[in-house]
Amino acid sequence: MILPRSFYNRPTLIVARELIGARLVRISNGKKLVGLITETEAYISEKDLACHCKAGRTPRTQVMYGEAGHAYVYFTYGNHWMFNIVTERVDFPAAVLIRAIQPIEGVELMSERRNGRDTFGPGKLTQAMGITKSENGVDLTEPGSSLWIEAGVKVQNSLVTKGPRVGLNKTPEPWLSKPWRFLVKDWKII
DNA sequence: AGCACGATGCTCT
DNA sequence: GAGCATCGTGCTT
Numbered sequence: 497m498i499l500p501r502s503f504y505n506r507p508t509l510i511v512a513r514e515l516i517g518a519r520l521v522r523i524s525n526g527k528k529l530v531g532l533i534t535e536t537e538a539y540i541s542e543k544d545l546a547c548h549c550k551a552g553r554t555p556r557t558q559v560m561y562g563e564a565g566h567a568y569v570y571f572t573y574g575n576h577w578m579f580n581i582v583t584e585r586v587d588f589p590a591a592v593l594i595r596a597i598q599p600i601e602g603v604e605l606m607s608e609r610r611n612g613r614d615t616f617g618p619g620k621l622t623q624a625m626g627i628t629k630s631e632n633g634v635d636l637t638e639p640g641s642s643l644w645i646e647a648g649v650k651v652q653n654s655l656v657t658k659g660p661r662v663g664l665n666k667t668p669e670p671w672l673s674k675p676w677r678f679l680v681k682d683w684k685i686i
Numbered sequence: 687a688g689c690a691c692g693a694t695g696c697t698c699t
Numbered sequence: 700g701a702g703c704a705t706c707g708t709g710c711t712t
Contacts, residue, residue, distance in 0.1 A: 537704070539704075546704070547704090548697090548704080551697090551698065551699095554697075554698070555697085556696085556697060556698085570696085570697090570704090571695075571696060571697090572695090572696080572697095572703055572704070572705065573693080573694070573695085573696095573703060573704095573705045573706080574693060574694025574695040574696080574703090574705090575693070575694060575695085575705070575706070576705050576706070578704065578705085580704090593704060595704085613706095613707090617705070617706075618704070618705075619705050619706065620705090620706080661704070662704070662705095663703090663704050663705070664704065665702095665703085665704095666702090666703095667704095
């Protein structure tokens with residue numbers, strides 16, 4: 497089942513938690529690539545100084561102000577594409593960053609794209625799945641597209657770790673320490 | 687197995 | 700012009 501817009505149009509922390517174990521599906525070069533989501537982070541509103549939307553509406557952040565269930569893809573560090581999913585109502589900017597997947601289908605192609613290296617990392621999974629700027633803004637709830645998310649494995653709370661978000665460096669408190677990162681303790685279990 | 691750093695280019699001030 | 704929601708390499712322990 498493709499996750500409907502109503503799934504994403506909810507509080508971002510709920511969405512980030514419930515995306516753990518969901519199936520990220522990508523059609524790339526005519527092949528189907530599937531990975532179970534094992535790590536996410538929530539970025540919530542202009543008040544969150546770790547969120548890009550702290551700068552308000554800009555050409556880059558505009559997608560986050562739009563309808564839930566669309567992709568927010570951006571480029572960073574000169575090398576890497578980051579894949580996020582817009583959450584909450586229109587005009588409330590927020591998104592969930594997908595930080596890691598466990599490949600379960602199309603493993604060979606993903607491994608080849610990664611030169612045999614792993615897919616645990618936000619820049620790594622986009623490279624493995626061929627997600628770039630052209631996916632920015634696409635509707636992930638639209639049937640027949642090349643990128644969507646399906647209901648997957650239910651992961652119980654005891655297997656999910658919460659902690660501070662990664663790589664924020666100079667972000668001031670309290671945002672630096674907000675436990676808005678979710679990850680599976682041992683992905684081999686799912 | 688852990689830390690330090692350079693690569694690399696887009697976004698916003 | 701500075702900073703950046705990272706990654707891989709190469710060096711140290």
